Amino acid sequence: MIELQHRTEIPSMLDEFLKANPQSNPDEFDDPKFWPIKKELRRFLNEDQGGLCVYCESHLATDTGQIDHIKPKKGPQAHPHLAFVYTNYAHSCINEKTCGQKKKAGILPIEPGPDCNQQFVLSTDGEILPLRSLTAKQRHPVMQTLQMLGLEARQSPNLVRERKKWAGVTVDIMRQAPEQVANFLADKPFRYILRRLL
Numbered sequence: 001m002i003e004l005q006h007r008t009e010i011p012s013m014l015d016e017f018l019k020a021n022p023q024s025n026p027d028e029f030d031d032p033k034f035w036p037i038k039k040e041l042r043r044f045l046n047e048d049q050g051g052l053c054v055y056c057e058s059h060l061a062t063d064t065g066q067i068d069h070i071k072p073k074k075g076p077q078a079h080p081h082l083a084f085v086y087t088n089y090a091h092s093c094i095n096e097k098t099c100g101q102k103k104k105a106g107i108l109p110i111e112p113g114p115d116c117n118q119q120f121v122l123s124t125d126g127e128i129l130p131l132r133s134l135t136a137k138q139r140h141p142v143m144q145t146l147q148m149l150g151l152e153a154r155q156s157p158n159l160v161r162e163r164k165k166w167a168g169v170t171v172d173i174m175r176q177a178p179e180q181v182a183n184f185l186a187d188k189p190f191r192y193i194l195r196r197l198l
Helices: 012-020 026-030 032-048 098-105 135-147 157-176 178-186
Strands: 066-071 089-091 120-121 128-130
Touching: 012 032, 026 032, 026 128, 032 066, 032 089, 066 098, 089 098, 128 135, 157 178
Parallel strands: none
Antiparallel strands: 066 089, 120 128
């Protein structure tokens, strides 16, 4: 998962919309009138995320994917007051088996943000697992997060195969030129979770 840090300034087009529509409700986020703003927000988020899906860390082009509300704007666990809050947005790929589409209106136990990967490890087989030192109680939110996002092998075997491929390349670099690992990972997919290799 990306250790997401949003830009500090709210994008101007969102700021202007909120000033013109102070009583906006979550339905307006999906209104065609808001689409041009969403397109720009997606571009900003893609930049904030280094061109990766916030959840699976696959490459994601600026003009694809969706804006996912990290805390849902609707549903039984809705946070409607966050429907137009930029720091509640993330750029996510569109895949019904993973990421924002799989999460739907759920609340993630572990959200993308600084140090969000501290409880995860990545095996050389491409599996994301709970840190071994965690207690059973501490492992539960880790497993729940992985299941909600469809990041496990049984849910996303193709994704696991891709992570395995990149893990293999990273391990080779660690062995041959460990000082080059940081430079290598700088623009690669899965770069956050690859730092958690066993």
